Amino acid sequence: MILVVVEYVNGKVSKSTWEMITAARESGREAPVTALVLGSNIAAIAAEIAKAVDQVLVADLPALAQYDPELWSAAVAQIATEGEASLVLIGGSRSGREYSPRVAIKLDAPLLEDVITLKATGDTITAQHYTFLARVTETIETTTPIAVVTVKPGVFNPATPKAEAAEQFDVDLNLPTPRLKVTGKTAERSSRISLAEAEIVVSGGRGVGSAEGFTQYVEALADQLGAAVGATRAIVDAGWRPYSEQVGQTGKTVQPKTYIAIGISGAVQHLSGMNKSKTIVAINRDAEAPIFKIADYGIIGDVTQLVPAILNELKK
């Protein structure tokens, strides 16, 4: 089987999971696509993903109420072994990239990280991924009966649900006791459109001037365009915005149809999180700012004058 570990958030299957189903179906490994749902109170997730796959394995356990790398890797490795999986697909989220290496070691399998293409011919798997802070596209190859793969979000087309649902099976797991104890959480999920799923992202950097400036310019423009908001590390560190909005090497990777950078200089670490966006728009008062090098459209000028003028124009 091809095992796809289901990612979900707020009681809904994430777009990244639908994308992994496509990666699985187009991989060239002929095997039923099996979704594995791990968590607690996940019946709705299992029912939703049943419309996309050939079978669903469900581990609905109180012990899985909270993600932990040791729990998740133990569960996935056990199911992959029992089901003689030929491919294990895991989301390219922070958590997916954190526990997938443990799965690879447990299965004595190679790990292909953050792939943007995936093709198996016989025992050989060829994939592409980005390297050098997303500036280089590298082709990698491995010959193996089983591989663990993390799939870069936002690249494969999401699968569309079918009318009929696949059968669901409950699974028994031998789980370790988690050793990392989470003692507190900073809940930062905003009510805004999710960064990963938005067609338009409006991001702000130090050039918006202040937290208030972010609201006045970036959030206002995002609201007008129905867009998600993003931020640079500099303003997340300054406490203007929550970490969950950070785009870049140490934040999220986004690939929207349109990325609008407001008061962002364009450091490589920021670019690595957004340089694959289809159309890039930049506003910066410094004509030499590196962001202009990768912009399709831009204005050299002051955020405080330009954004109100743009809002004005959009409302016309």
Add this chain to the structure above:
Amino acid sequence: MRILTYIRQVLDAEESVHIANNAVALENSKLVMDTMDEYGVEEALRLRESGIEAEVIAIAVGPARVQDALRTALAMGADRAIHVETDVRLDAIALSKVLAQLARQEEATLILSGGQQADWDSHALAAATAERLNWPQVTWTSALALAGTTLTGKHDADEGSESFTLELPAVVTTQQGLNEPRYPTLPNIMKSKKKELRKESLDQFDAAPKLKFVSAEIQVKNRLNKILDGKDAPAAAAQLVDLLRNEARVIA
């Protein structure tokens, strides 16, 4: 206790990337210690300076040139260094075999390494090493403190951040924001020349790569680069909105 900090030598962030013979060519570029790993070295030194009896060992795997990065770690204050010399590029799963064995040999109880490698963009080394050692791990830490064998701190998760506690031994990944790495001072650079930098050969680790690296290319997306002058803000705004609506057709 012994703390291992794993470091890489990578292209300086300001340098452009060149490809030759289907791979990234680094010969004529400025190479530096991976910033992500600098935070690890700095954190190890801070733990030692906080009064914990600790020996800090910097480790690097790669060709002879990676010794420069190890020298930097020694000059920052690491006690000694181990260089596993090889020209073979190891993927993270293979590399973790080396690091896990060194951790056992050195009887280390804490391993620090950067959250993402600035060359291969890999996140996998820490977790793979932890799994081989049957240790727990915590990734993307932004605050760390050690009392006895209990590690507490904060780290970034999928959404937001979490505070945690963890018993050593453990593998921890570091990132920007954890601390401000120090610059080596001249006296410390001089002192570091006398510190031990031990060379090991890769053979003893039986670490064959699991992946074959076939080719690398720079896919430059041609950007339109239509940059307007914004001195007349209303006019520039009108022009931009018109371009986005009618040329790019990305907004309604």
